[in-house]
Amino acid sequence: MNKKYILLSGLMLFSLFFGAGNLIFPPFLGLESGSSFGPAITGFLITGVLLPFMAIISVSLSESGLISIGNRVHRIFGLIFAILIYMSIGALYGIPRASNVAYELGFIQIIPLDNRFSLFFFSFVFFAATYLISLNPKKMIDRVGQILTPVLLVVLSILFIQAFLQFHSPATSPVEKYATSPFINGFLEGYFTMDAIAALAFGIVIINGLKDKGAKSKQSIVKGTLGAGILACTGLAIVYVSLGWMGVVIPKEMPLTSGAEILVVASNTLFGNGGSLLFGAIVILACLTTTIGLTNACSRFFNEIYPRISYKTYVGIFVLIGLLVSNLGLELVIAIATPLLILVYPFAIVLIILSLFQPFIGYSKKMYQFSILLTSFYALYDVLVSIGFDPIILEKWIGVMPFFENGLGWVLPAFIGAVIGYTIDRIKLRANHLKTTYSKTK
Known part of the structure; x- marks a missing residue:
């Protein structure tokens, strides 16, 4: 190049x-x-x-x-x-x-x-x-x-x-x-x-x-x-x-x-x-x-x-x-776009980090899925707050995480979800490998 x-x-x-x-x-x-x-x-x-x-x-x-x-x-x-x-x-x-x-x-x-x-x-x-x-x-x-x-x-x-x-x-x-x-x-x-x-x-x-x-x-x-x-x-x-x-x-x-x-x-x-x-x-x-x-x-x-x-x-x-x-009407459009940005930003960071780790640890679909699933609760909460709602019930469940007050409460759950999903996929992969090996030796 x-x-x-x-x-x-x-x-x-x-x-x-x-x-x-x-x-x-x-x-x-x-x-x-x-x-x-x-x-x-x-x-x-x-x-x-x-x-x-x-x-x-x-x-x-x-x-x-x-x-x-x-x-x-x-x-x-x-x-x-x-x-x-x-x-x-x-x-x-x-x-x-x-x-x-x-x-x-x-x-x-x-x-x-x-x-x-x-x-x-x-x-x-x-x-x-x-x-x-x-x-x-x-x-x-x-x-x-x-x-x-x-x-x-x-x-x-x-x-x-x-x-x-x-x-x-x-x-x-x-x-x-x-x-x-x-x-x-x-x-x-x-x-x-x-x-x-x-x-x-x-x-x-x-x-x-x-x-x-x-x-x-x-x-x-x-x-x-x-x-x-x-x-x-x-x-x-x-x-x-x-x-x-x-x-x-x-x-x-x-x-x-x-x-x-x-x-x-x-x-x-x-x-x-x-x-x-x-x-x-x-x-x-x-x-x-x-x-x-x-x-x-x-x-x-x-x-x-x-x-x-x-x-x-x-x-x-x-x-x-x-x-x-x-x-x-820039003000109206910003009012619409801001919740969208708040929604996708945590997802974007999770996907960026997992994508960079993938070449070193291997692909795991459940790693992505579990991590995004747990992140979604925090993204949803932030969107509701940005449009004027006060989801107290949701906050009771997710507000215990570190850095929640700073808008970064999703970080630890995303990591935990990634570890759980990756572990499940590796266990399945290992089980399938053992099953294949056993079938060949019969």
Whole structure:
């Protein structure tokens, strides 16, 4: 596999991951953690970088992407799970949300004009660019990896270098949650970015991109994906640490209440009137590359499961949905998509981890089934809470698990289910082997 294409794939993957949420989470973590920044950002990198990297690798090891991972539980589960992933992280959430964030934190910073016409004008141009770049998936690596990502990295580098030279404020005392458990809370902040779900969607974009550039064998695809994943995640780690560090050392002459506010103040402090232009450019580029990746991923996925509609038609459909939702009803769509994300996220992490262990311990269908079954109780509980119900009876049964209050109560049950299922399959396999051996010796 050509090293140039692996490099470009890594650059593209970095920009697909690096959306607006990834831009504004680390600075606020740095501000709140203060002198406890080290353990806090370490926890964040584990779930915000390592977990998505594991997701990319698990997709590359599967036979047909995300569906085949879900098929290890059941064929119907695999299809429904994949559709929910692509609709929730893409069409119903990620795509229109990226446009709105680019408008609110990017366009308005450059041109302080906020009305329905300016929103429509910006979103029309934004989605027109998304449509044109996504139209030919075989050129995705070239257009995003060679052009958009380097521009994004240059703009970010200008901000980081100036911040390093000019910001020297001492770290403040951490807020309560980072004073008591900085690593755990950093870990949870990275967990709640939900980038592992995005990684499941983006994995197939990288794989298809490598195939378009000549990768044929399973070995070359896995090797190329591994290389791209290492490059992208190394870049993400460097950027996250830099953004977080800015939150630690930024002058705190006025109260700062969000990551976006930190970056706006930093840009204006460092570059004066040009700071708004710099920050706006970073946000728009970050959101555009993410939207392009999600549009490509969703279009290729649905084209594979229903090829009667062409890839280009799917691109048009998702771009049109994004344009309409951005202008008419993003809040309603987010209200629908958020419970879906909460539902599928624990399932996604369980499947990622089991998929990575499978090459070493062997395949076990019941390992997947039992683990997903026990996880489903916690996913269902979190969904009910997110839509306003208070399932007290269910909480009595499942609330005894460690980390339940942090939204991670499913971790131990998922592990127990995996061990039970794997043990049952191995006992059956051993019994069948003994039975076969006995029959041959008779």
